[in-house]
Amino acid sequence: MSEHDTNWTLIASAASSLTHGSQRLQNFIDALRRLLHEDAWKSYTHPNGTHHEFTRFADFLEHPHGLYANIERVQNLVRDDPQLASDLESALSEKKGGEQNSEDADNYGVMFENSIEESSESGKQGNRRAYRLRRLERDAPNYHARVLAGEISVNRAMIESGLQVPTPSIPKGTPVDDVAITLRRRYSPDELAVLRQLLTEDDSSV
Known part of the structure; x- marks a missing residue:
């Protein structure tokens, strides 16, 4: 079996597990971890012979030729696994690429707020949530851990840690x-x- 065929098998397993929801949640988490660690999402060949390539994980998650999943839902599913949640956020922060030879769409509706240093960096940081998580991990690790544990929102963590000024x-x-x-x-x-x-x-x- 070729590498691309192996990648497709892993992707199909993740998509199927995601469809079944909580009944196969662990299977999805295991498959997602492998997809990230092995970069299996970047290139694969469908059994019908169609080849697909992605350069950005967020596009792979949302695209019909990828997992065709809601990003926020996937984030919620892995929030009890801090390491996987962190790996996922890092992958989501990668610069926009899309699937080659296919129409690409950026579905992030983001409301920007005033924050320390962010106004000059937001354009090159990719997904805002992932950028703020990296800031917390670097400058306020205690708050970063609380976010990954689901105890507090990213926005509240940024404000309480002093990394972001709340916008009335x-x-x-x-x-x-x-x-x-x-x-x-x-x-x-x-x-x-x-x-x-x-x-x-x-x-x-x-």
């Missing part, structure tokens, strides 16, 4: 009382006094 967000329709509470938490009395003045200024001439 007031959705349309938020009760005025709640807005006031948020502003009092964010600004000093002097700043609030300026805000009051600005809000009460007559802007009829504008």
Whole structure:
């Protein structure tokens, strides 16, 4: 059996296990670990003779010719395995490549927030979640471990560790009382006094 045929067998096993959900979760985890460690996802030949190649793991996960899986679901399935979760995030952070000779789509809908050093690096860091996990692993390992254990979100870990400044967000329709509470938490009395003045200024001439 050729290497490509072996890769296909492993991919088919992972896809089948993923379809069966919790009943075959361990089989999927074992197959995913091998896919990552052996780079089996990068190149394989389907039994019908069609050859496929990928240069980015995120594309392989989502593509119909790959696992055709939701990335967030896969992340959730492996969160109890810290090493595999870390390996997965590293693979997801690889630069965009796509499947050769096929239409590629980037499905990451990301809302950017203010954070230390990130504004200048976000364009070259790939997936935002993976980048923030690397920051935590490097600069706040305790919080990194809590994220992998599912105890805390990446966003909360970045804020509590001091690696990210929270961006105030007031959705349309938020009760005025709640807005006031948020502003009092964010600004000093002097700043609030300026805000009051600005809000009460007559802007009829504008």
